[in-house]
Amino acid sequence: MLSVRMFFSKKGTIRYVSHLDLSRAISRALVRSGLDIVYSEGYNPHVKLVFIQPLSIFQESVYEAADFRIHNEDISFEEITAALNRVLPEGLEVMYTASPVMDISECAYATYSVKLDTDMSDDEIRDELSGEMIINKKTKSGYKDVDISEFVKNVSVKDGTVEMTVCAACNRALNPALAVQYLGDRVRSSLITRTGLYNEKMEKFI
């Protein structure tokens, strides 16, 4: 069996497709690809597909990663990439596939580029996004005030676009939409793009 990590982008209207729906769409694409995909065992077999870090609905990404396995070991990663790109829906594109190097649990940070439509100046945005950021967040046990600043590692602002590095570990992750929410009504709309995944040492997740 061959373990495959696919790195792909998600752009355009497919950002309206939620993680769960995306996962189903990619599973079907894997079946269509004709690659000899490994299924789960059991009564209800399904394609085994694991996403490194789910992406929220309404967000684009230029660096997504997901793992699957295939039975056939005599196939090059270039061939796998090509087979996938032949059958993926518009808006999804596999940049490359490779053997996984890092363990999923090593993923720690994600970088985002957040383009804001707002009358706030870059300085105002920067001020708002430094220091404590208390937002009222919905949790399993009702709404709770949380300080999201402890999940934010780095913020820079230029021409209304925020570049931020936030936690993206499986047990500790921040949806950057919450930072936008914190900025309040002065943001008319935003487009969030995930630009990378990193480990604890800020090395590219591969």
Place this chain on the structure above:
Amino acid sequence: MNTDRYSHLLSRVEKPGRYTGNEYGETQKNLDEIDTRMCFCFPDTYEIGMSNLGMKILMGCVNRLDGVWCEKSFAPWVDMEALMRETGTKLFSLETGDPLDKFDIVAFTLQYELCYTNMVNMLSLAEIPLYSEDRGEEHPLIIAGGPCSYNPEPVADFVDVFSIGEGEEAIPELVELYRKCKKEGKTKKEFLYLAATTLEGFYVPSLYDVEYNEDGTIRSFTPAQGVPAKIQKRIIKDLDKVYYPTKSEIPYIETVHDRIVMEIFRGCIRGCRFCQAGMVYRPYREKTPDVIDACAKECFENTGYSEMSLSCLSVSDYTRLPELIDKLLLWTDEKKVSLSLPSQRIDAFYEELMEKVMSVRKSGMTFAPEAGTQRLRDVINKNITEEEILSACRKAFDGGRNSLKLYFMNGLPTETDEDILGIANLSQKIVDEFYSVKRPGRKVEVGISVSCLVPKPFTPFQWEKQDTIEELRRKQMLLRDNIKTRKIRYSWHEAKVSHVEAIFAKGNRKLSRALVEANKRGQRFDGWDECFDFEKWMDIFASVGIDPAFYANRQMSYDEILPWDHIDCGVTKEFLMRESEKARAAVTTPDCRTQCSACGANKLGGERKCCR
């Protein structure tokens, strides 16, 4: 990316995936090469519409034509509708995102009566005048088809032309005629006359004049000069040769039937007397296993679906079922594709087959005895005995099932309280059947779901009155009080909904006023509990002078002109009368394979399996 222009709305609604299109497999064409634009509208949510096989078939048929592009649109859910009205956004197609009023042809499929308000609302959201007579050359041609077009009258004032019957050949013919007329600079009126007089199976309501008697019944129904008095439905003569969609778009969001659907035959040999589908889809025609198998494989390779269901009215009636299943299982098991076989018939053969198929996945089991006593089952021509029902249940229990679901109907003609109690008795017998043998550690659950009869056009019950809401309620409560065990889970259909459905099912042209008024008052999604508003409906009917009981609760006589008499679905009125009389006498009619009962559908031709 065309629907991206609506992003300011999409980020504010539940399930934006309903409105974005851009699915894998979506048909995209270059507008520069298109001379005729059509939008296929399904008057319900995206999830429901995208599950509809007919829509996929017809869109595919039209999109095979060069120079024509058929896009799609659905009824926006109430949250999206509110935003669209607030922002002045017109209803748009999902492919180009263009508003519907920019299209040449807007087509509606009418699958059930309660979607009529959605059709009207979609026109209103597109700012297209509702009444045909108010639309000019600048507005799209409005066409409609689907099962409800067998009685097109309640929506006849809104639709320029109806396609009656199967549309694979008819719709492309209509589109081609439209293109020809457009090229020659003909008016819409000229086009419609040509459609009615030179093509088969098209009904142009504006070419027929209705007059009423004082009591509200129809006095005369007169076609214009040269227009056929009766419109005979179209059928596909050879199902093996007809187009079948194998590359349809795959929705991102989960839809009701998110799987490969393989049609295996059309029509029904059974002749249950309440069932419209069993009559209007005649004659019975099959596809051959090789064709189905090849098509199924293609669908799988194009979609990657892991589920496939066979589509037809009653799977066990397919003459070559074992052969087909064996063929399919040759590859579906290996490809991890699970097969499901829908059926409303109870028989042992079916259960054995299920066991074979269920090597991949096990689904629920449902039976439809429809009535609780043998007498009433004979009335409705449900040719099944209590012993057969019990034996099928026994097999299911022996095979490891602990639960099953049964469908019944209330309000059937000649129904007495004894028949109602019969439902409780039969359910109790099924429970007893389970406990007649020791089944250690197992508990049975029998679900019974009881709907209310809605008499439908082109059934032997078309002349029948529906029980009043009070009577249906009384029967529902009587049954509830006679179920003595919690092992039976009883649910029933809201009688008020069935009442409104009955009004529209047997309605005439006068109902268009009610639909326009309903639209003014914001009524839509009547098939959805959260939107259906009975009091409002009664108010609407009253305000436009319509007596609901005239349509729903009045016994019609055989010599009355029925609102749908100008439609010819193959089955003759004489046959329906004979069946109606046999129902009164509780006499059954054998299925078409045992004996031809001369229903008349054989005149339509085609590769029939059992007509003589």
